[in-house]
Amino acid sequence: MEELTKKQRAILDYMKAHVAEHTYWPSIRDIQAKFRFASTNAVFGHLQALERKGVLQRIPGAARAYKIVPEVLGDTSETVIRYEGPGDDAIQFESVKFAGSIAAGFPDYTESSGVLDSMQVPLAPSSRRRAPESFALRVRGDSMIDADINDGDTVIIEPGVPKHGDIVAALIDGETTLKRLIKQGSKVYLKAENQNYPDLIPTSSLTIQGIAKSVMKRI
Amino acid sequence: MEELTKKQRAILDYMKAHVAEHTYWPSIRDIQAKFRFASTNAVFGHLQALERKGVLQRIPGAARAYKIVPEVLGDTSETVIRYEGPGDDAIQFESVKFAGSIAAGFPDYTESSGVLDSMQVPLAPSSRRRAPESFALRVRGDSMIDADINDGDTVIIEPGVPKHGDIVAALIDGETTLKRLIKQGSKVYLKAENQNYPDLIPTSSLTIQGIAKSVMKRI
DNA sequence: CTTGACAGTGAACAAGTTTTCATAGAACAT
DNA sequence: ATGTTCTATGAAAACTTGTTCACTGTCAAG
Incomplete structure (x- = not known):
């Protein structure tokens, strides 16, 4: 040069x-x-x-x-690859609390969770509203594999009243589980998205913590 | 606004x-x-x-x-959240900016196919140095379905130097596309995870915006 | 039915911008 | 001395680009 x-x-x-x-x-x-x-x-x-x-x-x-022209430009026959970051036009994202892990299998885990990390999660651009108190949960177990929610995934839970068919985070026996909520007339039960797991019919009380709105997977 | x-x-x-x-x-x-x-x-x-x-x-x-003009949007609390658990170890989570959508199909504007509502990835001039920061992109198109990344999903992109086999966000023809990066000796090209899409061999320059680290799906 | 906002065509114009042409002095090596 | 290179002037040509004008069609609100 x-x-x-x-x-x-x-x-x-x-x-x-x-x-x-x-x-x-x-x-x-x-x-x-x-x-x-x-x-x-x-x-x-x-x-x-x-x-x-x-x-x-x-x-x-x-x-x-x-x-x-970049300082170091190698062989001209090779393709030049540049690495750039994103722009500074942040549209929006929301902060959700990371509330530990959730059992997608049998609710017999007794892990000392309740850990409150938090992570930030992009919000759907269509829904500009601020989700009230959303939180993230790390999934353990394989009871939801048919819904493509697997061990290690992270689900974003939004508090609210679930409809029939929603995948919900439910408190059963002091443990949070991830299941699909089925409403049949007056009957309400939880269904695992895995043939190997039985339905879960709540005995006395069923606490719904929120509805699983999205799932995040590590590539 | x-x-x-x-x-x-x-x-x-x-x-x-x-x-x-x-x-x-x-x-x-x-x-x-x-x-x-x-x-x-x-x-x-x-x-x-x-x-x-x-x-x-x-x-x-x-x-x-x-x-x-930077688009100002409601509560973009770009705060770094700290670990509030029992330990003193402070774990910092990265802020994720939502930077628009990304094409996982052909990098093309076609009015008839209704792609016009899509956004491209805003970037600042490359002369600006910025700290590597993750950002989120909404995926449109179906060229990555074999990697289970579908239209409407959101991918988290981390700036960095990609390895062979990484799924990357690349700038081609003024459009950001999501493809798998293939390095074969001195040759570098982009591969779609869909049989119906051809490989994309960069002509002169290829700009990698970052590596797709995780994908987020609406349930 | 009318009105107005929005999106677009087609042509032309004016300004911005690059590029070329002709010329010339200073530094420097041959 | 002579040619070469670098730097610069001054003007003009050629091209690019932004802007304006007149006109058309669409669509929803009033």
Whole structure:
């Protein structure tokens, strides 16, 4: 890589700074004004030099359009891969409490949960409302595999009155379980989404903590 | 804030994506070509609307020069939540920004297929350094169904250098797509997890926005 | 039925911008 | 001395781009 002259370096730096500040490139006249050139062609020459030296790429014919050539550019036959992050236009997300794990199998686990981490979860863009007190639960067991909820997944639970067919987090015998809620007339019971598990008919009381709205899986 | 129409949204997102990929803004005629408008004035009208609605700022008289007004939305509490459990070890959870939607199908705008309500991933100019931060994207299209990532799902993307086999968010042709990254020696290409979709071999440059770490599904 | 907001066509114009052409002094090596 | 390169001027050409004008169609509200 050829060495840049002072002015070339200054111009290149100015251009970079301009993009960083304004999000668009300076025109040749902008640069001319900045460096007090009497002619646009002075800038033009420098830009040609910068391109020839391989640090700047101009888009022919396009106004205010350049690309900075990365410092280390390997073999030109290979594809250049750049890594970029997201923008700063956060739309929305909500914070949910992480309430520990939930048993999707038999509710006979006695794990010292009740741990209150919290995690943040993106909210569906359609529902702009703020879900009241949603919380996340890590799933243990395999009783919901037919609903594609597996061991290790995280479910987002929203408190509320469940409808027939909703997958709910229910408190049974002091343990939270994840099951599908079935309402048949006056009868209400919980159904596992796995043939190997029997239905769970509540004896005395059934506490629904909330409805499973979404499930999060590690890829 | 006034609500944007679908086309306005699409145009704004295209512009953002264009800046993210090329580091310079598209001209009105670039946008016209992208959306197959017969007149530049169609674009002009949309740009006026976008500025009137306060999401885009045009620089008068300057070509390819705009500024994005950050979209302020209700309670975007970008707080870092700390572990409140019994221990003193503070575990920090990453904030996840919802950055729009991602195409898991062909990276194309097709008016007839109704893709116009989709959003693209807003990105800041690459010259800006930012701390690696996870973000969320809504998936549309069905090119990743074999990896169990379907239309409507939300994927959590973490910026970073992907390994062979990672599912990545990649910028191609001004559109972000979700594909599996395949590295074979010096060759790099993107593979869809759906038999009906062909492999995507990048022509010159490939921008990886991040690695899909987990997927979130609406129940 | 009318009105108004919205979205678009088609053509033309004006301004912004890059690029070319002609010219020239200074530094420097041959 | 002479040519070369770099840097610069000044003007103009050529192209890109934003903007305006006149007109058409759609759709929902009044």
